[in-house]
Amino acid sequence: MSKPLSAIEAAKRLAAYTAVDHHIFPQHRVIGIGSGSTVPYVVERIVAQGQEANRHRVFIPTGFQSKNLIVDAGLVLGDIEQFPNIDVTIDGADEVDDHLNCIKGGGGCQYREKVLAEAATTFVLVADYRKKSLVLGTTWHHGVPLELVPFGYARVLQRLVALGAQPSVTLRMAGAAKAGPVVSDNGNFIVDAIFPEERMRHPTELLKELKGLTGIVEVGLFCGMAKAAYFGNEDGSVTIRKVDGSVEEVAAVHNDE
Numbered sequence: 001m002s003k004p005l006s007a008i009e010a011a012k013r014l015a016a017y018t019a020v021d022h023h024i025f026p027q028h029r030v031i032g033i034g035s036g037s038t039v040p041y042v043v044e045r046i047v048a049q050g051q052e053a054n055r056h057r058v059f060i061p062t063g064f065q066s067k068n069l070i071v072d073a074g075l076v077l078g079d080i081e082q083f084p085n086i087d088v089t090i091d092g093a094d095e096v097d098d099h100l101n102c103i104k105g106g107g108g109c110q111y112r113e114k115v116l117a118e119a120a121t122t123f124v125l126v127a128d129y130r131k132k133s134l135v136l137g138t139t140w141h142h143g144v145p146l147e148l149v150p151f152g153y154a155r156v157l158q159r160l161v162a163l164g165a166q167p168s169v170t171l172r173m174a175g176a177a178k179a180g181p182v183v184s185d186n187g188n189f190i191v192d193a194i195f196p197e198e199r200m201r202h203p204t205e206l207l208k209e210l211k212g213l214t215g216i217v218e219v220g221l222f223c224g225m226a227k228a229a230y231f232g233n234e235d236g237s238v239t240i241r242k243v244d245g246s247v248e249e250v251a252a253v254h255n256d257e
């Protein structure tokens with residue numbers, strides 16, 4: 001028998017399963033698969049729709065991890081170059097506010113994640129209950145993930161501080177497994193910039209200013225992109241925040257599957 005899931009893993013699974021049930025329909029042919037630890041449950045639920053449903057579909061990954069998830073699940077792998085229009089992209093998030101703005105890039109994939117979010121007719125977020133917040137930066141304390149070109153990065157760090165980032169802003173380092181900085185799937189550096197609350201209260205403005213810095217490839221602030229966010233809760237329910245501002249609580253029906 002498989003080990004029971006922890007409360008957090010069960011919450012991730014609830015969110016992912018419910019989002020798939022609500023958004024991935026038989027007519028959907030091109031599906032974007034995000035990154036992180038919640039997304040494997042998305043793939044699991046899609047596989048459970050059966051071979052017939054998936055036979056005519058193609059799945060576009062946001063990075064190395066999701067590419068492997070798609071291949072290992074026996075689904076058809078596609079490329080954003082071949083399929084620049086996606087029906088539905090489902091992805092995880094590090095923190096989501098009431099307006100469905102979110103921080104992404106905890107896994108350093110924010111550039112490809114944003115490309116797939118933009119390419120999708122419907123972009124949906126899945127997360128556990130810890131990711132809900134009113135102001136971004138309240139529950140995710142690591143800062144806004146930024147992908148930047150290695151050439152001239154020290155200059156970008158200075159300019160981030162001028163925009164209000166904590167002066168300690170540095171490159172994300174790989175840790176024990178490899179000496180040196182984390183390198184993204186695009187061969188770039190990642191920086192995590194912590195901004196004060198007054199800046200984080202206006203994520204769209206901050207996003208625009210950050211995008212204006214030479215050397216920044218993408219910013220892990222996704223503003224006004226998601227149609228809905230699914231949060232799995234500890235009590236087995238799912239909170240759905242929608243783009244029209246409505247909030248729905250649904251009881252999960254697949255907790256023990």
Ligand SMILES: O=C(CO)[C@H](O)[C@H](O)COP(=O)(O)O
Pocket residue numbers: 034035036037038039091092093094103104105106107108109110113
């Ligand atoms: O943006 C991401 C990776 O770049 C992930 O989607 C985000 O970090 C959430 O991951 P998890 O589902 O493990 O909490």
